[in-house]
Amino acid sequence: MxxxxxxxxxxxxxxxxxxxxxxxxxxxxxxxxMKVGVISNADGSAYLExxxxxIYAAVYGPREVxxxxxxKPDKGILRVFYRMATFSVFERxxxxxxxxEKEISxxxxxxxxxxLFLELYPGTAFEVFIEVxxxxxxxxxxxxxxxxxxxxxxxxxxxxxxxxxxxxKIDGQLIxxxxxxxxKAGEADLPCAITWFNEELSLLQFDGDMDLDELNExxxxxKTALNEILQIQLKALKSKYTTILEEQEGGxx
Amino acid sequence: xxxxxxISTIEKKYIIxxxxxxxxxDDRGLWEYRKMNIAHDIIASAEGSAEVTLGExxxxxxxxxxxxxxxxxxxxxGVCTIxxxxxxxxxxxxxxxxxxxxxxxxxRVVDRGIRHADCIQTxxxxxxxxxxxxxxxxxxxxxxxxxNLIDAGGISALTALISSRIPEGELKDGNLEWTGKYLTGxxxxxxxxxxxxxxxxxxxxxxxxxxPEELVSEGRISISVTKDKIVSIQKSxxxxxxxxxxxxxxxxxMEIGKNIREKLNLWQYKVSND
Numbered sequence: 001m002x003x004x005x006x007x008x009x010x011x012x013x014x015x016x017x018x019x020x021x022x023x024x025x026x027x028x029x030x031x032x033x034m035k036v037g038v039i040s041n042a043d044g045s046a047y048l049e050x051x052x053x054x055i056y057a058a059v060y061g062p063r064e065v066x067x068x069x070x071x072k073p074d075k076g077i078l079r080v081f082y083r084m085a086t087f088s089v090f091e092r093x094x095x096x097x098x099x100x101e102k103e104i105s106x107x108x109x110x111x112x113x114x115x116l117f118l119e120l121y122p123g124t125a126f127e128v129f130i131e132v133x134x135x136x137x138x139x140x141x142x143x144x145x146x147x148x149x150x151x152x153x154x155x156x157x158x159x160x161x162x163x164x165x166x167x168x169k170i171d172g173q174l175i176x177x178x179x180x181x182x183x184k185a186g187e188a189d190l191p192c193a194i195t196w197f198n199e200e201l202s203l204l205q206f207d208g209d210m211d212l213d214e215l216n217e218x219x220x221x222x223k224t225a226l227n228e229i230l231q232i233q234l235k236a237l238k239s240k241y242t243t244i245l246e247e248q249e250g251g252x253x
Numbered sequence: 254x255x256x257x258x259x260i261s262t263i264e265k266k267y268i269i270x271x272x273x274x275x276x277x278x279d280d281r282g283l284w285e286y287r288k289m290n291i292a293h294d295i296i297a298s299a300e301g302s303a304e305v306t307l308g309e310x311x312x313x314x315x316x317x318x319x320x321x322x323x324x325x326x327x328x329x330x331g332v333c334t335i336x337x338x339x340x341x342x343x344x345x346x347x348x349x350x351x352x353x354x355x356x357x358x359x360x361r362v363v364d365r366g367i368r369h370a371d372c373i374q375t376x377x378x379x380x381x382x383x384x385x386x387x388x389x390x391x392x393x394x395x396x397x398x399x400x401n402l403i404d405a406g407g408i409s410a411l412t413a414l415i416s417s418r419i420p421e422g423e424l425k426d427g428n429l430e431w432t433g434k435y436l437t438g439x440x441x442x443x444x445x446x447x448x449x450x451x452x453x454x455x456x457x458x459x460x461x462x463x464x465p466e467e468l469v470s471e472g473r474i475s476i477s478v479t480k481d482k483i484v485s486i487q488k489s490x491x492x493x494x495x496x497x498x499x500x501x502x503x504x505x506x507m508e509i510g511k512n513i514r515e516k517l518n519l520w521q522y523k524v525s526n527d
Contacts, residue, residue, distance in 0.1 A: 095338065
């Protein structure tokens with residue numbers, strides 16, 4: 001008889017003062033922190049805190065492909081493995097990868113592939129491992145964002161960075177960056193990612209209901225938020241080198 | 254980073270020649286740990302959590318719980334299971350897939366250290382005899398592998414348990430009700446077993462092997478100690494140990510264990526119960 005305290009959803013997703021449950025405005029993203037070079041063994045790595053989400057990504061490659069039959073003679077392959085820690089969610093997740101994790105791994109692979117020059121690496125693989133250590137809504141977008149950052153940290157040639165965010169609808173109002181509760185109890189969830197070299201959407205899912213106007217407005221809201229996220233990514237990438245510079249110059253700055 | 258399973262002959266020779274002189278490639282003494290850092294209560298979704306770094310080795314551990322029927326032979330005791338995952342993110346030496354021997358050994362050695370040390374007060378994890386007990390899951394994730402996962406894993410599991418906060422339940426008319434209070438690390442943990450792992454090359458033995466040392470070692474031995482007892486030993490790898498060596502290492506483990514226990518002061522990581 002597995003009985004755990006019920007994960008209850010509130011009836012209303014807005015507070016009396018019109019703000020969201022965590023105090024945000026409709027189009028405000030949660031606080032985001034990013035850092036690169038966090039796993040010394042990896043060729044590239046990044047860590048992301050996005051609200052309560054805590055996610056690590058590590059990149060290995062180009063390296064030999066296992067199993068070998070997956071290798072392509074004319075180009076490299078990208079493999080992304082999205083996994084959640086057993087303790088990252090309210091009810092303990094089973095340790096083995098589930099259907100959800102496999103699907104998300106696939107959509108993130110497809111999302112990131114367009115920015116890589118895989119044709120330059122025939123017969124090899126880039127492997128991106130994403131570990132969600134703490135989850136609170138929007139992990140596929142956060143994972144895509146941190147994976148792109150880890151690839152950049154690995155020095156893998158890229159056409160551009162990739163940024164992702166979810167927009168949606170709760171209690172009839174359009175919002176940006178859904179939290180865990182808003183995702184579960186809301187009416188619509190639209191995770192999307194942008195490849196900046198062509199400014200097109202490379203990851204797009206939608207669940208819920210919106211009319212055409214709402215969908216158009218949501219996509220415009222997403223673009224604004226994606227720009228904010230790109231700036232944080234760029235800052236994280238640059239700060240690795242400014243920190244080294246500060247150490248070299250010995251406190252000049 | 255260039256990490257390979259096989260260490261070059263020249264590097265191997267260098268490591269061994271230094272060890273013979275009582276020196277380590279990272280400037281430590283033979284019986285010294287690398288620098289250790291502990292963070293606790295870092296995962297909001299987990300009932301308890303810890304992150305331990307030992308040199309470049311890093312392990313994150315979380316505690317989750319469930320309730321279920323007790324085992325028939327111990328009807329008034331809760332259950333604690335320990336799992337370890339060697340994430341492929343942590344090292345090019347780790348592969349994807351179901352748990353392999355190395356991760357099972359890590360989980361089992363940590364589990365045995367804790368199980369035989371009167372560490373977890375399983376009777377406190379009983380909600381009603383024969384009916385309902387807590388099941389604790391202590392899951393260790395290796396985030397960066399640079400040797401000696403066992404000692405770091407043991408401390409991260411202990412710290413996660415100490416920092417945990419589990420809702421207290423009681424059975425009323427066959428239904429589980431939550432009292433609004435919590436069981437904390439202070440209630441469920443008693444003894445603090447520490448695991449000390451030594452590497453062996455030839456007849457040289459040293460504490461806390463780092464990655465190159467671990468890769469050239471012929472074997473290792475892990476000794477778990479409480480403040481006054483040896484609670485578990487695991488020898489692994491093809492190396493053999495003489496009885497005198499075991500006697501010396503167990504004695505040493507008690508001494509080093511005492512120092513580390515004082516230095517780490519793990520009880521500082523307990524959380525309040527309201």
